[in-house]
Amino acid sequence: ETGVTQSPTHLIKTRGQQVTLRCSSQSGHNTVSWYQQALGQGPQFIFQYYREEENGRGNFPPRFSGLQFPNYSSELNVNALELDDSALYLCASTWGTGDSPLHFGNGTRLTVT
Amino acid sequence: GQQVMQIPQYQHVQEGEDFTTYCNSSTTLSNIQWYKQRPGGHPVFLIQLVKSGEVKKQKRLTFQFGEAKKNSSLHITATQTTDVGTYFCAPEGYNEKLTFGTGTRLTIIP
Numbered sequence: 645e646t647g648v649t650q651s652p653t654h655l656i657k658t659r660g661q662q663v664t665l666r667c668s669s670q671s672g673h674n675t676v677s678w679y680q681q682a683l684g685q686g687p688q689f690i691f692q693y694y695r696e697e698e699n700g701r702g703n704f705p706p707r708f709s710g711l712q713f714p715n716y717s718s719e720l721n722v723n724a725l726e727l728d729d730s731a732l733y734l735c736a737s738t739w740g741t742g743d744s745p746l747h748f749g750n751g752t753r754l755t756v757t
Numbered sequence: 758g759q760q761v762m763q764i765p766q767y768q769h770v771q772e773g774e775d776f777t778t779y780c781n782s783s784t785t786l787s788n789i790q791w792y793k794q795r796p797g798g799h800p801v802f803l804i805q806l807v808k809s810g811e812v813k814k815q816k817r818l819t820f821q822f823g824e825a826k827k828n829s830s831l832h833i834t835a836t837q838t839t840d841v842g843t844y845f846c847a848p849e850g851y852n853e854k855l856t857f858g859t860g861t862r863l864t865i866i867p
Contacts, residue, residue: 677854686763686845686857687800700854734799743788743849745802 646671648737648749656755657725665720665752667735675699675741676718678710679734681751687734693718694741722754730756760784763846763858771866776833778861780846787849789829791820792857795842800857803831838865 649668657663669676675694679687689702693712707723716737722729732753736746760783770776780789788807792800804813806822806829813820819832829848833840843860850856 679857686860689850689854689856692854702854736800741853743790743805743853743855745790745805746792746800746855748799748801750799 648735648747650733650735650749650752652752653750654753654755656757659725659727659756661725662721662723663725663754665722665733665735665754667718667720667737667749669716669718669735669737670747673737673739673747674716675738676712676716677736677738677746678718678720679736680704681732681734683731690720692741699741725756727756730754761846761848761856761858763861765861766859767862767864769864769866770836772838773835776836776840776863778831778844778846778863780829780831780848780858782827782848784827786826786829789822789846789848790855791829791831792845792847793842794845794860798842800845833863836863836865838867841865 648670651666677692678690681687690704691701692699696712709721712718732751734751736748738744762781764779790805791803794800804820810824811822817834821830843862845860846858847855
């Protein structure tokens with residue numbers, strides 16, 4: 645059983661640029677959630693994808709968008725990067741959209757300069 | 758909207774001492790999960806509580822869900838250096854998605 649994998653592990657971008665982060669869900673899982681974790685804070689829910697459709701969104705602007713593919717892997721895209729977007733971006737997978745435990749990847753550390 | 762507070766924010770304990778973190782909500786929760794995040798790591802699921810007054814134990818860890826389902830606690834007995842990390846409560850939010858608390862960072866003094 646493979647766990648959740650995220651790429652890249654680290655990324656440095658300049659303000660105004662765009663970034664794409666990738667996530668492969670754990671085998672057997674069909675739901676992917678993305679979280680943003682600023683330094684010293686708890687993870688903040690960005691959105692969730694289930695069966696290739698967005699299934700819930702947190703308090704993040706439209707420049708945060710995502711995709712889920714038929715194999716349940718997912719992408720997080722952020723346009724017009726701002727300095728405050730610097731954070732650890734965590735992907736978590738689970739089965740279904742209920743209250744099953746989340747299985748997190750190691751995250752992508754994004755630094756915006 | 759739902760407000761979840763976790764206290765304390767930081768806790769430093771001598772190895773062997775006990776540790777407790779509390780999670781308090783302004784609204785009634787349907788269920789709550791607890792996660793542990795080691796320094797430099799990612800959150801790892803510990804437990805889920807669903808029933809009012811529920812108590813669950815995992816070795817030295819004891820988890821409680823309040824009778825009113827508005828608060829929860831995690832108690833660690835006789836802490837060890839492997840307990841170092843940040844402990845998050847994560848209740849199901851208004852949008853039926855997990856919302857993480859502010860976390861309690863535990864450091865152990867050997």
